[in-house]
Amino acid sequence: MTETIAWIAVDWGTSNLRAWGIDAGGAVVASAVSDQGMGKLAREQFPAALKAVVNELAPPDDTLDVVICGMAGARQGWLEAPYLEAPTDLSELGRGAVHPVVEGTRLNVSILPGVCQREGGENVMRGEETQLLGLAAISPGYSGLVCMPGTHSKWADLEGTRITRFSTAMTGEMFELLKTHSVLRHSLNGPLEGPEREHGFQTGARAGLDHPDMLLGQLFRARASALLSGRPPDWCAGYLSGLLIGTEIAANRNQIGTDPVPLIGSATLCGLYAGVLGMAGATGRVVDSTEVVLAGLKAARASIA
Amino acid sequence: MTETIAWIAVDWGTSNLRAWGIDAGGAVVASAVSDQGMGKLAREQFPAALKAVVNELAPPDDTLDVVICGMAGARQGWLEAPYLEAPTDLSELGRGAVHPVVEGTRLNVSILPGVCQREGGENVMRGEETQLLGLAAISPGYSGLVCMPGTHSKWADLEGTRITRFSTAMTGEMFELLKTHSVLRHSLNGPLEGPEREHGFQTGARAGLDHPDMLLGQLFRARASALLSGRPPDWCAGYLSGLLIGTEIAANRNQIGTDPVPLIGSATLCGLYAGVLGMAGATGRVVDSTEVVLAGLKAARASIA
Known part of the structure; x- marks a missing residue:
């Protein structure tokens, strides 16, 4: 099945991370869960944690997009993805992504930004x-x-x-x-x-x-x-x-x-x-x-x- | 000074206890503080904790009233002093006192009750x-x-x-x-x-x-x-x-x-x-x-x- 994976979707939270292999038609064809949440990882440990999960879903040499949301983009996470500021149109969310390099792989990683609010009560979400x-x-x-x-x-x-x-x-x-x-x-x-x-x-x-x-x-x-x-x-x-x-x-x-x-x-x-x-x-x-x-x-x- | 003490007042809280020696005219003539709060003591340890504090204030053989308020009267304290129920007149507070015995002393100990509320929102105080x-x-x-x-x-x-x-x-x-x-x-x-x-x-x-x-x-x-x-x-x-x-x-x-x-x-x-x-x-x-x-x-x- 794994050869059908077109890209990988990742929800990287504070306590764990979930990843899904998505085929060209948009269907989930494989999934993996890890306890390597942002809260447990130092900055330099993120690439290995991602590789371990991707290896459960696809052959190690595949060229794949990996799109990540959540706490991996926090200041204390892997690479900070600065907040978009509300009010904002989320259809442009991908434009705010940051792209850490994972050495020794062909993964094109994107970490999506969170959203902040400055007026009417400061607030943040990721x-x-x-x-x-x-x-x-x-x-x-x-x-x-x-x-x-x-x-x-x-x-x-x-x-x-x-x-x-x-x-x-x-x-x-x-x-x-x-x-x-x-x-x-x-x-x-x-x-x-x-x-x-x-x-x-x-x-x-x-x-x-x-x-x-x-x-x-x-x-x-x-x-x-x-x-x-x-x-x-x-x-x-x-x-x-x-x-x-x-x-x-x-x-x-x-x-x-x-x-x-x-x-x-x-x-x-x-x-x-x-x-x-x-x-x-x-x-x-x-x-x-x-x-x-x-x-x-x-x-x-x-x-x- | 200690011979002038007529009775001992004690505020026995969760984290510590404070005691005062009071003379016949109602003036404070000595005081002591201890970290032996209710939260640190098993039931059988209360008498010794009281004796240690009283010994700082008065000769060990004195016949003295000791009046205690606070958590010593809780269920998990020294001896439970059942709550008065609000609305109530606090001028009758002493009538609800309980009287644990402190062996080997002439102390007349009274632990005052707390107050509870059953109608209009259950509540307790001690x-x-x-x-x-x-x-x-x-x-x-x-x-x-x-x-x-x-x-x-x-x-x-x-x-x-x-x-x-x-x-x-x-x-x-x-x-x-x-x-x-x-x-x-x-x-x-x-x-x-x-x-x-x-x-x-x-x-x-x-x-x-x-x-x-x-x-x-x-x-x-x-x-x-x-x-x-x-x-x-x-x-x-x-x-x-x-x-x-x-x-x-x-x-x-x-x-x-x-x-x-x-x-x-x-x-x-x-x-x-x-x-x-x-x-x-x-x-x-x-x-x-x-x-x-x-x-x-x-x-x-x-x-x-």
Whole structure:
């Protein structure tokens, strides 16, 4: 199969990297995953990490384009790909790519830029811009808010291929921090999945949606409920998750129109967000994140100089 | 001097304990501090930790009352002193005390209860109730909100010696978590005090006061500002501190009346809170936290059964 590969698409994140071999017709014919994320690599280790993954997909001497999105282009990554500045048209994403050399190979590597925002709240993204371009490709003409749940959730205003503004909510990271390091860990010390999780989630989501300005106070309820009402760890974990997601969605509620909000992220997380959007009288539409990243890398490749 | 000690007042927190020898006239004649906080001690280690501190203040064979507030009365402390339930009159605080025995001494030990709230948001406090009773003693007749900034800030509605409701904001703990463990740590990696700190603090406080519902999004600006505008660690630390305090104060803004809000806590922190209260069009009044805890322990002692 490998001889049919025309180019290689790579999503290089902080914790791992995913690569796909794409044939001339645009179909995925092979894929590989590695734990060599940007966060684990010194600058000089990137070429070898890429070669190891490419070798799983194609013969070592092939001449191939490799198009990379994500943290490999960060300042602390392989080679910095300076941000495009929002508002910007993502159909030109490839023009901002940088091209590190991988010695001893015939790989033509392009690392796509991220997008930054200077006015109206400084912000940065790397990787999500490619997914947004992919969404524009598979949902042509979509105009409105896009939600990308995760460690650092992004909310972007998209008008076709144009991104006008975006924000970042530290929701996923906050959940992990509070679960692992805060006083709330005492209330989450046990099985976090269980019959009480859903009720805790609903309670937290309602509280977050109704009073997003009171997050700092409502967090502590995970502790007080365990002490006073004997709430088990699964309830407390659900409450914390629901509270954070509800608070995040409430902060963006006024920007949500009547169209369903595209949700790009892990299927589990997108399901939770869709539920809370429903509680807020809105609708979510779960989009396959691999499909959009591949569509985005393909579209970006067309504009690489 | 030690022979003049009539009783011993103890504030036993999670990280340390403070003890004062009080004479018959109510004056402090000696004091001691120990790092043997509740968090470091197994149940059976509390008596020895108390004896070590008392021995710094008084001869070992004295018959003495010892009145303790704080985490020594928690479930995971020395001996649980069950919560009083708000609304409650703190002038009866001593009636809820428990009395562990310290073998081989003539100490009459009382551990004061904390206060819990079941309706209108489950919540708990241990130690602050004694400070509130002390505030009522030194500011008789005060009625209104009291702010107690700290790791877990408390906001309580006080009517004389009566506490009607309270909340807990995880502000101080959140600052430490974000500074130490989150992605923001990269932007706070350097001297956190410096010429830019004040501007960062003002910027963050304004953002928190104006948009308390957007905390999860505004936190990330500490990172984006460092990446895009080269904000140094002192600016980012000030921004994070101001943002969290501003968000906390905004959540309580509607409950603040025209009287100055008593602020009980570390002098540095109370100064920051007073500044942000001023930005919100309110006023803070810094109260000496040692004075109120001593006044509270003294007042509580009078009601011990």
